[in-house]
Amino acid sequence: MMRNGVDMERVKTLTDAMRKDPAVGRRTLSGITSWNGGAHSTTIVRNFAVPADEPVVIGGTNRGPSPTELVLTGLSACIAVGIAYSAAEEGIEVDLIEIDVEGDLDLAGFFRMRRSTGTEHEKTHRVFEIGDTRPGLDEVRLTVRVDADASREKIQELVDRAYQRSPVVAALMHAVPVRVCIGWEETRAE
Template identity: 30%
Template sequence: MKITKYLLIGFLVISLGLVGCSQAESSQDTNKDQMTTEATETTEKQDDNAELTTLKAVVRSKGGLKVEAESRGFKIVMDEPTEEGGTNQGMNPCEAVLSAFGGCQTIVAVAYAEEMGIDLQDYWVELEGDFDMRGFGGVEGVFPGYTEVRYKIHIKSDSPQEKINEFISYVEKVCPVGNTIASPVKMVRSDIVVEK
């Protein structure tokens, strides 16, 4: 099944959200700072049984707390609400993380429903997450990220409940964004480039 591109788009959105979250924090100090990674996509073989696909993006400050993320020519604008010092021109990066998770689950469900014999008429996910704002403010000992993410899956289907339960378990098992959130990812800063 040729669904790799769709799953990777979901994975990319969460990457943009995480990068953008860091960008919003640094742009409080200066609008000239930019967090940049190159925007291309490459695929290479690790061994006979595995394939590594690397997604890349560029995220730039656009003034104030607004940032623009770009990958493969597609753009996402992220911002903060006015009460948080932004101009409310887009969802914030942490909201983008939730959206990426729900988007990835939905894509996986649509991609695999027919193959798994599921009558999928509609599918959507409601999500919410909690985090302590003190962590974003740099308070020592307070985790600056989501401490819990809750989601409710809605599925319209005439398939038996037992089969739907198995299907949803599979969706959760292979969803790249869900797995990225649930399991710590190695974060590697390759460089700091000071532009003149």
């Protein structure tokens, strides 16, 4: 049975199998990224090509969303999926899910700069020095709109449940270890 575009029979089959054997639910997600020059790259994930680039103002060519914008996209899409699944599990029909997502980013961290703590003139003119400004998002805000055959309280519950079950939220909120290995290609000297 389809509910909110979710194949509930497949979900039930998977969750039943996971109850019998938790290993059934474990997955390794993967992709391969190829650099296209400058700030532009393409990642192949399953059968999808996902471009990434930076805006022209910071030296990119604007041929795709920035990697940080893709993080925000992943977050809001994951919350939307969680709302749709939570509603489907409860038999609630959803007509609309829209999420505005925004995050605050200080590019000084990427460029390995820190804000000066000097004079008022320096602070006003945003003088930078080489330093330790943290790269990454300082805060992310989501505004969620849901139109469904449910009370406001139930919609709030669905949104809260989507937030709590989101793998992307969990990755952003908790320190997920990131291990980087270098793969060397063997070359023969001739």
